[in-house]
Amino acid sequence: MTYLDHAATTPMRPEAIEAMAAQFGKAGNASSLHASGRAARRIVEESRERIAQVLGARPTEVVFTSGGTEADNLALKGLWWSRARRRVVSTAIEHHAVLDPLEWLREHEGAEVTLLPVDAGCRLDLAALDAALREPDDIAFLSVMWANNETGVLQPLDEVVTRASALGVPVHSDAVQAVGAVPVDFAASGLDALTLTGHKIGGPYGVGALLVRRDLELTPLQHGGGQERDLRSGTIDVPAIAGFAAAVELAVKEQADARARLAALRDELVAGVLGAVPDARVHGDPTQQLPGHANIGFPGCEGDSLLMLLDAQGVECSTGSACNAGVPQPSHVLLAMGCSPEEARGSLRFSLGHTSTGSDVAALVAAIGPAVERARAAGVRR
Numbered sequence: 001m002t003y004l005d006h007a008a009t010t011p012m013r014p015e016a017i018e019a020m021a022a023q024f025g026k027a028g029n030a031s032s033l034h035a036s037g038r039a040a041r042r043i044v045e046e047s048r049e050r051i052a053q054v055l056g057a058r059p060t061e062v063v064f065t066s067g068g069t070e071a072d073n074l075a076l077k078g079l080w081w082s083r084a085r086r087r088v089v090s091t092a093i094e095h096h097a098v099l100d101p102l103e104w105l106r107e108h109e110g111a112e113v114t115l116l117p118v119d120a121g122c123r124l125d126l127a128a129l130d131a132a133l134r135e136p137d138d139i140a141f142l143s144v145m146w147a148n149n150e151t152g153v154l155q156p157l158d159e160v161v162t163r164a165s166a167l168g169v170p171v172h173s174d175a176v177q178a179v180g181a182v183p184v185d186f187a188a189s190g191l192d193a194l195t196l197t198g199h200k201i202g203g204p205y206g207v208g209a210l211l212v213r214r215d216l217e218l219t220p221l222q223h224g225g226g227q228e229r230d231l232r233s234g235t236i237d238v239p240a241i242a243g244f245a246a247a248v249e250l251a252v253k254e255q256a257d258a259r260a261r262l263a264a265l266r267d268e269l270v271a272g273v274l275g276a277v278p279d280a281r282v283h284g285d286p287t288q289q290l291p292g293h294a295n296i297g298f299p300g301c302e303g304d305s306l307l308m309l310l311d312a313q314g315v316e317c318s319t320g321s322a323c324n325a326g327v328p329q330p331s332h333v334l335l336a337m338g339c340s341p342e343e344a345r346g347s348l349r350f351s352l353g354h355t356s357t358g359s360d361v362a363a364l365v366a367a368i369g370p371a372v373e374r375a376r377a378a379g380v381r382r
Helices: 014-024 035-054 068-083 096-109 126-132 157-166 238-253 255-276 303-312 332-336 341-345 358-381
Strands: 062-065 087-091 112-116 139-143 171-174 193-197 208-212 281-283 293-297 322-324 327-329 347-351
Touching (some): 035 062, 068 096, 068 171, 068 208, 087 096, 096 112, 112 126, 157 171, 255 293, 255 358, 303 347, 303 358, 332 341
Antiparallel strands (some): 281 293
């Protein structure tokens, strides 16, 4: 099987599996005071320190969660409830783990939500940001992703943080796609909160973290035992956290070498696909992309059909669209970039990771031409 969907989930690293397995047979709640509890707590705190060290954070700034979605919800709702302002500002290309909490705040809390536009290359419109920040005292927070999950395009976070921090507006960033792919330093970024998760970097499912400045006031989503600075109550998942820390540490350590390797593979993939399908179109600014992402549109094709044709040939990727209740919907990201609904529905995302090789690229290039021909013929028959 040729796996080209690392942006959705990447295979676990052996080191993460080993770290988890070492904890599975052990008893002890990390909140207990006896020896077994203290041993579990030591694993958690050592993991917290390892993650903090490689991501430029203080250990006390690492709040463990069940993953990226919970971390995003904690940041956005926690800031809204703590700051009690009427407006929130984000972008039109955010992951639904950000967009849906914002919509919930609008419907249930009366938040006035501003979603900033992007250009045709999927980069945030800074002029629109400046306009949105004209009344900063009304803004609860600003949330801008580090890198887009569909196109891999990096956002101008330095400019965002500079503008917002000068006005006293806290900034959150969903960095789920960025950690391990590009350099991420929490302190240097100037961000107030940052989301990451385990299963995008070779760690386990169901564990992630919110990096949050100590002086940033957040209202917790859930209440109970007061774990994680009283921001995330609940019994701590020691094995998952151990595996998460191992994956983060290794991904960051290997990031520079992996970036060069994956960028070369990605360029080979794009060239091969465009050679096989000359009218295909690459979406996103190629000078501002993560090394392993390629979002490509195939005119005359439905992405879902093309995906299944590739899947039948052993090539796994994802569409550039979401499917709700069996009804294909154009990608909100590609629409925000100015693509037509037909262009958005005819796109696929190919994403590379630590297990990707040249043979994976070759398999896709061999399969894509015939698959596109069949997808187009099926469209004509309909």
